[in-house]
Amino acid sequence: MKKTVKDIDVKNKKIICRCDFNVPMKDGKITDDFRIVSALPTIQYLLDNDAAIILCSHMGKPKGQPKPELSLAPVAERLSKLLKKKVVFAKSDVVVDDSVKKAAMELKSGEVMLLENVRYRAEEEKNDPEFAKDLASLADVFVNDAFGTAHRAHASTAGIADYLPAVSGSLIEKELEFLGEALDNPKRPMVAILGGSKVSDKILVIENLIKKADTIIIGGGMAYTFLAANGYNVGSSLCERDKLDLAKKLQAKAKKKGVKFLLPVDSKIGDKFDPKCKTKIVDNDKILDGWMGMDIGPKTIELYTKEIKKAKTIMWNGPMGVFEFKAFAGGTKAIAMALAENKGITVIGGGDSAAAVSQFKLDDKMTHISTGGGASLEFLEGKILPGVSCLQNKQIKKSKLKKVDKMAEAKKATAKKAAAPKKAVAKKAAAPKKEAAKKAAPAKKAAAPKKETVKKVAPVKKAAPAKKAAPKKAAAKKATK
Numbered sequence: 001m002k003k004t005v006k007d008i009d010v011k012n013k014k015i016i017c018r019c020d021f022n023v024p025m026k027d028g029k030i031t032d033d034f035r036i037v038s039a040l041p042t043i044q045y046l047l048d049n050d051a052a053i054i055l056c057s058h059m060g061k062p063k064g065q066p067k068p069e070l071s072l073a074p075v076a077e078r079l080s081k082l083l084k085k086k087v088v089f090a091k092s093d094v095v096v097d098d099s100v101k102k103a104a105m106e107l108k109s110g111e112v113m114l115l116e117n118v119r120y121r122a123e124e125e126k127n128d129p130e131f132a133k134d135l136a137s138l139a140d141v142f143v144n145d146a147f148g149t150a151h152r153a154h155a156s157t158a159g160i161a162d163y164l165p166a167v168s169g170s171l172i173e174k175e176l177e178f179l180g181e182a183l184d185n186p187k188r189p190m191v192a193i194l195g196g197s198k199v200s201d202k203i204l205v206i207e208n209l210i211k212k213a214d215t216i217i218i219g220g221g222m223a224y225t226f227l228a229a230n231g232y233n234v235g236s237s238l239c240e241r242d243k244l245d246l247a248k249k250l251q252a253k254a255k256k257k258g259v260k261f262l263l264p265v266d267s268k269i270g271d272k273f274d275p276k277c278k279t280k281i282v283d284n285d286k287i288l289d290g291w292m293g294m295d296i297g298p299k300t301i302e303l304y305t306k307e308i309k310k311a312k313t314i315m316w317n318g319p320m321g322v323f324e325f326k327a328f329a330g331g332t333k334a335i336a337m338a339l340a341e342n343k344g345i346t347v348i349g350g351g352d353s354a355a356a357v358s359q360f361k362l363d364d365k366m367t368h369i370s371t372g373g374g375a376s377l378e379f380l381e382g383k384i385l386p387g388v389s390c391l392q393n394k395q396i397k398k399s400k401l402k403k404v405d406k407m408a409e410a411k412k413a414t415a416k417k418a419a420a421p422k423k424a425v426a427k428k429a430a431a432p433k434k435e436a437a438k439k440a441a442p443a444k445k446a447a448a449p450k451k452e453t454v455k456k457v458a459p460v461k462k463a464a465p466a467k468k469a470a471p472k473k474a475a476a477k478k479a480t481k
């Protein structure tokens with residue numbers, strides 16, 4: 001387990017906090033502030049505990065060049081409104097310069113400043129030690145709360161931890177708790193829903209989930225690679241022909257493990273990739289040449305929702321179809337609705353799935369929506385995330401270890417108690433056999449003298465010096481001649 005802000009003393013300390021403020025923009029305005037809002041609990045905790053806060057983040061892909069349209073100035077404005085206090089924007093095209101260092105040095109407890117887009121510096125994505133040192137020089141402690149970039153080993157996500165004590169914020173703590181619990185200790189049955197366009201993007205995820213899930217549901221463009229592997233004509237549907245053998249192997253692995261592997265049975269198809277194309281609903285053995293599967297059909301929706309209703313843990317990563325086109329949003333919406341109605345644990349793996357849930361206004365119906373598309377995908381693959389592995393580990397207290405030991409002992413006692421009736425039955429069943437064995441015992445005793453005789457006779461084997469008789473054999477041979 002990783003240390004969090006709650007495990008350290010932040011009073012009167014300068015904290016540099018890496019957030020994920022990579023929010024969508026249009027005409028210089030933020031169109032969705034979900035990621036900013038997700039960072040508020042950590043920021044508020046630091047404020048409540050008298051820390052001076054220096055926030056940093058990236059936005060878009062400026063590729064090491066200052067681009068005004070990717071400035072974090074609008075984020076500073078939005079944060080000021082949400083926190084109801086002024087967030088100072090430290091404008092600098094090089095992110096850290098003398099004026100920024102001076103502003104950081106003068107920052108008081110309870111105040112907040114935001115640095116410029118860290119990707120204005122090419123050194124950020126190269127995890128350059130000098131840039132990491134520049135960032136570290138501004139503060140006493142590093143807090144990483146950017147789960148969306150935790151799979152990147154960049155200067156502001158991992159490199160900075162080489163120069164400062166590093167802990168997680170509450171968002172990363174929450175992400176690890178929900179994703180980790182759903183993967184490693186799920187309430188069963190556990191259902192994993194995977195969509196998206198390509199099998200190749202999800203190979204490691206599928207392989208990892210085969211070890212963990214009870215049912216795997218496949219949707220989106222990747223479903224047609226599996227269908228083609230099973231001998232179906234998929235028309236012009238998205239299909240990775242070079243991955244057909246892999247698709248067969250993954251299905252075989254699931255079968256061997258006893259994992260239910262569900263594929264669509266019907267599709268909503270279109271005659272071209274266009275929001276205004278002609279559409280038809282067909283069974284998957286009747287997909288027409290020149291037409292493409294762009295959403296799951298009503299029979300598949302019924303099949304999938306039935307499975308979702310039985311689940312106690314659900315993980316969803318990837319839409320069921322081209323939900324951006326209104327005509328093909330039905331499948332993804334139906335799955336989102338099924339999750340919203342489920343009383344179990346529902347975890348949405350960021351990216352398009354999170355966007356879909358937001359589009360259908362079902363955000364508040366889910367247990368957890370991840371802020372990291374790529375990061376949650378790599379977490380599901382079982383990969384180590386650099387932005388998490390660089391953080392300090394918690395030390396487990398001896399009292400907690402004793403508690404764990406007591407729990408283990410209690411489990412053993414319960415198991416022993418549960419096994420007792422079985423042992424009693426086995427003992428009862430074995431009684432006649434023991435009785436029969438007792439009756440047969442005299443025969444064994446009678447045989448004993450023979451064994452003794454054999455033991456006494458055994459030393460005769462030592463009469464091996466017969467090799468010395470070789471001269472006689474030679475004489476006999478001579479006499480024969």
